[in-house]
Amino acid sequence: xxxxxxxxxxxxxxxxxxxxxxxxxxxxGSEKLQDAFMANTPEEVTASQAWQKRKADGGWAGIxxxxxxxxxxxxxxxxxxxxxxxxNFKVPPNIFVxxxxxxxxxxxxxxxxxxxxxxxxxxxxxxGVWCQLFSEPSAGSDLxxxxxxxxxxxxxxxxxGQKIWTSGAHYSGYGILLVRTDPDVPxxxxxxxxxxxxxxxxxxxxxxxxxxxxxxxxxxFLDDLRIPDSDRLGPLNQGWRVAMTTLTNERYTLAIGRSxxxxxxxxxxxxxxxxxxxxxxxxxxxxxxxxxxxxxxxxRGMEFTSYRIMTALSRDKEPMxxxxxxxxxxxxxxxxxxxxxLELTGGAAGIGDxxxxxxxxxxxxxxxxxxxxxxGGSDEIQRNIIAERILGMPPEVRLxxxxxxxxxx
Amino acid sequence: xxFDFSDDQEEIRHAVARLLDGHxxxxxxxxxxxxxxxxxxxxxxxxxxxxxxxxxxxxxYGGAGMGAVELAVLAQEIGRTLxxxxxxxxxxxxxxxxxxxxxxxxxxxxxxNLATGQKIIxxxxxxxxxxxxxxxxxxxxxxxxxGVKSPVSDADVADxxxxxxxDETGASGLYVVDLKAKGASVEPLDAMDPTRPQSRITLNDVxxxxxxxADGSAINxxxxxxxxxxxxxxxxxxxxxxxISTKYALERTAFGRPIGGFQALKHRMADxxxxxxxxxxxxxxxxxxxxxxxxxxxxxxxxARLTALDACQFACEESIxxxxxxxxxxxxxxxxxxxxxxxLKAMLGPSTIWSERLLGxxxxxxxLTKKAG
Ligand SMILES: Cc1cc2nc3c(=O)[nH]c(=O)nc-3n(C[C@H](O)[C@H](O)[C@H](O)COP(=O)(O)OP(=O)(O)OC[C@H]3O[C@@H](n4cnc5c(N)ncnc54)[C@H](O)[C@@H]3O)c2cc1C
Numbered sequence: 001x002x003x004x005x006x007x008x009x010x011x012x013x014x015x016x017x018x019x020x021x022x023x024x025x026x027x028x029g030s031e032k033l034q035d036a037f038m039a040n041t042p043e044e045v046t047a048s049q050a051w052q053k054r055k056a057d058g059g060w061a062g063i064x065x066x067x068x069x070x071x072x073x074x075x076x077x078x079x080x081x082x083x084x085x086x087x088n089f090k091v092p093p094n095i096f097v098x099x100x101x102x103x104x105x106x107x108x109x110x111x112x113x114x115x116x117x118x119x120x121x122x123x124x125x126x127x128g129v130w131c132q133l134f135s136e137p138s139a140g141s142d143l144x145x146x147x148x149x150x151x152x153x154x155x156x157x158x159x160x161g162q163k164i165w166t167s168g169a170h171y172s173g174y175g176i177l178l179v180r181t182d183p184d185v186p187x188x189x190x191x192x193x194x195x196x197x198x199x200x201x202x203x204x205x206x207x208x209x210x211x212x213x214x215x216x217x218x219x220x221f222l223d224d225l226r227i228p229d230s231d232r233l234g235p236l237n238q239g240w241r242v243a244m245t246t247l248t249n250e251r252y253t254l255a256i257g258r259s260x261x262x263x264x265x266x267x268x269x270x271x272x273x274x275x276x277x278x279x280x281x282x283x284x285x286x287x288x289x290x291x292x293x294x295x296x297x298x299x300r301g302m303e304f305t306s307y308r309i310m311t312a313l314s315r316d317k318e319p320m321x322x323x324x325x326x327x328x329x330x331x332x333x334x335x336x337x338x339x340x341x342l343e344l345t346g347g348a349a350g351i352g353d354x355x356x357x358x359x360x361x362x363x364x365x366x367x368x369x370x371x372x373x374x375x376g377g378s379d380e381i382q383r384n385i386i387a388e389r390i391l392g393m394p395p396e397v398r399l400x401x402x403x404x405x406x407x408x409x
Numbered sequence: 410x411x412f413d414f415s416d417d418q419e420e421i422r423h424a425v426a427r428l429l430d431g432h433x434x435x436x437x438x439x440x441x442x443x444x445x446x447x448x449x450x451x452x453x454x455x456x457x458x459x460x461x462x463x464x465x466x467x468x469x470y471g472g473a474g475m476g477a478v479e480l481a482v483l484a485q486e487i488g489r490t491l492x493x494x495x496x497x498x499x500x501x502x503x504x505x506x507x508x509x510x511x512x513x514x515x516x517x518x519x520x521x522n523l524a525t526g527q528k529i530i531x532x533x534x535x536x537x538x539x540x541x542x543x544x545x546x547x548x549x550x551x552x553x554x555x556g557v558k559s560p561v562s563d564a565d566v567a568d569x570x571x572x573x574x575x576d577e578t579g580a581s582g583l584y585v586v587d588l589k590a591k592g593a594s595v596e597p598l599d600a601m602d603p604t605r606p607q608s609r610i611t612l613n614d615v616x617x618x619x620x621x622x623a624d625g626s627a628i629n630x631x632x633x634x635x636x637x638x639x640x641x642x643x644x645x646x647x648x649x650x651x652x653i654s655t656k657y658a659l660e661r662t663a664f665g666r667p668i669g670g671f672q673a674l675k676h677r678m679a680d681x682x683x684x685x686x687x688x689x690x691x692x693x694x695x696x697x698x699x700x701x702x703x704x705x706x707x708x709x710x711x712x713a714r715l716t717a718l719d720a721c722q723f724a725c726e727e728s729i730x731x732x733x734x735x736x737x738x739x740x741x742x743x744x745x746x747x748x749x750x751x752x753l754k755a756m757l758g759p760s761t762i763w764s765e766r767l768l769g770x771x772x773x774x775x776x777l778t779k780k781a782g
Contacts, residue, residue, distance in 0.1 A: 145664075211737055346758055
């Protein structure tokens with residue numbers, strides 16, 4: 001354990017800062033992203049792609065990726081250092097979280113050599129933005145219950161069905177798509193993963209508006225979509241195993257990313273100093289002080305949990321515990337903290353002048369946090385994972401596990 | 410003793426529920442949300458016609474002359490149906506203030522027109538942070554008021570406001586102010602619940618007609634009374650948020666069974682229910698204390714407020730969670746409740762204010778005072 005930089009790490013940090021200084025503007029607190037992983041406007045998409053390209057050209061995209069796939073061949077500690085340093089600069093939202101956090105590890109684990117050589121470099125350069133076409137209207141937590149059906153037709157597969165909640169589908173060029181290829185076996189056993197070009201005939205994405213008023217996810221309709229068998233990702237009917245790689249990575253990718261994005265506990269201090277509570281500056285109130293301290297300690301804990309995830313990864317271990325803990329704690333923390341900030345505005349309780357003033361920003365966080373508690377495996381699903389797979393508690397009684405999908409009601 | 414609504418009050422509830430159910434719906438709430446419209450004039454007219462805007466207005470001034478418990482019954486239904494009308498500030502604060510402290514001229518100028526819905530009134534207490542009468546900086550000099558009030562519900566459609574301000578000697582009081590008068594301006598704010606618009610009002614030397622006798626302690630009493638009535642509205646919101654959650658949890662299946670069968674959700678809904686019922690008990694006591702003008706009103710009001718705030722926020726936030734992805738969408742209903750819950754929190758302020766009021770109201774047992782002394 002060592003929370004300070006080694007001489008090599010210090011040198012890396014210096015290089016990173018030097019490059020960032022030359023290529024970006026430091027953050028001054030005036031600019032806040034509502035969602036660090038989602039573009040809300042076409043301008044943000046363009047800016048995000050341009051920033052990714054710039055990082056790739058400078059050798060800072062894919063820090064931990066092997067050199068043969070265009071990466072820097074560095075280690076996880078360097079990635080942490082990079083994230084810390086980049087976090088001090090005004091940068092566009094990172095719309096490549098699905099691409100590099102979810103798709104890349106899935107490709108590396110299950111893709112053919114041809115798929116890896118073709119796709120991985122485009123992930124780094126920012127050319128290929130990817131989305132994750134897993135959830136369906138009737139299958140979210142119970143992902144293995146998906147109904148989208150693929151039927152073999154010569155060298156192709158013909159696919160019909162509907163996906164939903166697909167983040168970024170409207171600006172993605174590609175997707176990984178989980179479908180049912182065999183309905184006559186139990187539900188986990190008849191699934192297959194594909195790679196799909198989002199501009200193929202037969203795909204239509206429609207935006208869905210969130211409670212925050214933004215719209216970053218979509219319904220995606222698949223109507224006689226044709227995919228060549230060469231775009232299958234992993235073995236036939238082994239899609240569940242492939243999806244597990246994606247989902248495990250999603251948990252800790254979210255845990256890592258969210259621990260640095262969004263509003264920070266420190267920002268409650270100036271807010272509390274600027275408003276009055278029961279006749280005094282709120283920051284002098286012991287209840288308020290205790291609450292801010294509690295949020296700060298939880299937020300620090302999340303951040304250090306994300307470093308433990310990186311450490312586990314650097315040792316080639318799956319950060320099972322840290323990933324689920326991080327994912328479980330982040331949404332609720334964000335929701336409570338933003339709710340508290342809105343309460344600090346006292347009689348105004350969340351009413352401000354505009355969506356971009358301090359109140360508006362916290363409100364944006366408050367209305368985004370519920371999504372963090374649902375996406376990437378809901379809080380309840382994380383608790384099941386922790387209790388069953390880490391603490392060894394007996395699993396929930398499952399009536400549907402050994403019955404052929406087509407026989408389920 | 411009797412800790413529930415009477416049969417007559419239940420009848421009132423049925424009648425007003427019928428009217429509100431006929432004129433509100435989730436579709437309509439969504440339309441109003443999309444348009445950021447906070448005033449359903451059609452419903453307003455129907456409420457006026459039914460006499461529901463005049464429940465506590467004395468019969469002499471065109472009202473029904475009923476009490477606080479009857480108004481509480483209404484408040485709960487308004488909350489349940491998320492009715493987008495300028496009801497709360499007028500009914501829970503302005504009318505009680507006028508009835509208690511208005512002189513004959515002030516009453517006859519306003520109450521009959523409020524009873525018919527022809528005039529709309531609101532109340533401007535807050536100046537950002539607190540709800541303590543001592544917190545105001547708006548000032549009345551020579552019968553003219555100047556100051557800035559925010560947030561003020563319904564100011565966009567109101568004709569008149571009752572405004573808290575200090576007089577030349579620094580004493581707090583309430584003043585009737587014409588919002589259409591020269592020197593009064595109303596700007597919209599960015600509200601959590603766009604179906605209940607909020608504004609900032611700026612007053613520059615506007616004629617202010619004092620409600621004589623509405624001093625600091627009177628204002629505190631009015632705020633306590635309003636807290637009880639708002640608690641009923643919060644209960645309506647929270648119970649309906651729970652209701653849509655239990656319905657959804659029975660319909661939605663995952664892993665081959667209704668999601669309501671998972672203890673994680675089952676227990677969450679039981680917690681929602683327990684919090685709501687706890688708040689209801691406090692609200693009942695508050696309604697009784699308000700109607701009877703009992704000296705325990707400050708304690709009862711703060712308890713009702715604190716537990717209703719908690720129940721309402723918990724129910725609304727967890728309702729989204731129980732609905733999963735669909736609950737996070739704009740077109741779904743859970744966030745309608747969440748937004749209204751925050752509107753009701755902004756009316757009268759959050760728990761940080763009310764925990765202080767409760768501590769101020771709690772009587773320290775004599776034995777402890779003695780020991781401490
Ligand atoms: C912001 C956001 C972005 C998303 N992005 C994507 C994306 O890019 N790609 C994609 O494929 N999907 C995406 N999703 C979908 C997400 O994975 C699902 O919403 C999530 O898995 C929950 O599924 P559901 O919405 O069907 O809810 P349900 O599964 O119907 O859940 C409803 C409720 O039941 C609870 N529940 C379910 N099963 C259990 C159980 N066994 N025990 C206890 N409680 C249970 C849930 O926790 C939840 O509270 C996104 C969702 C959100 C909110």
